[in-house]
Amino acid sequence: MSIQVYGIPNCGTCKKAFNWLEDNAVTYEFINTKENPPTHEMIEKWVNSLGFQPLRNTSGQSYRALGEVRNNWTNKEWIEAFAKDAMLLKRPLFVKDGTAVLVGFKTEVIREKLGLSTS
Numbered sequence: 001m002s003i004q005v006y007g008i009p010n011c012g013t014c015k016k017a018f019n020w021l022e023d024n025a026v027t028y029e030f031i032n033t034k035e036n037p038p039t040h041e042m043i044e045k046w047v048n049s050l051g052f053q054p055l056r057n058t059s060g061q062s063y064r065a066l067g068e069v070r071n072n073w074t075n076k077e078w079i080e081a082f083a084k085d086a087m088l089l090k091r092p093l094f095v096k097d098g099t100a101v102l103v104g105f106k107t108e109v110i111r112e113k114l115g116l117s118t119s
Helices: 012-023 040-050 060-067 069-074 075-084 105-116
Strands: 003-007 029-032 093-096 099-103
Touching: 003 012, 012 105, 060 069, 060 099, 060 105, 093 105
Parallel strands: 003 029
Antiparallel strands: 003 093, 093 099
16 A cells, blocks of 8 residues: 655644554655645646635635635636646545545544544
8 A cells, every 4th residue: 555645844734643653553655746746647637536615725815815716716827826726735645555535634533534443
C-alpha cells in the first residue's frame, strides 16, 4: 500500500495528520504542494475521484481572491484553478495507491478511507 499526503508543513491540520499517522505506525510520503505543486493530470484524477467541492480550501486567501465568479465554475475551471494555485487545495489530501481518498483530517474516517485495520 502506498500513501501520499499532500499539503504544506506549517498547516495545523497537516501536522495533526502527520502525528496521527506516526502514532499509528502508518508509512506515508509527504509531498509539499508549495515546493512540488501537483500536475494538471493529478488534479484531474483527484477531482474525478472526490469532486471539486471537497478539494476547495475555502478558508484561504487564494479562494477569497477568486471572487463570486467561482460559485459558477465547472470541474474543468476548478481543475485549471487548482493547477495554477495549489493553495486553493484543501489540506491534507490523502492519496492511496494513486487514488485520492480523503481531504482534510478526521480521525473518525481516516482508518476507513486508508483501508487500515481497526485493531
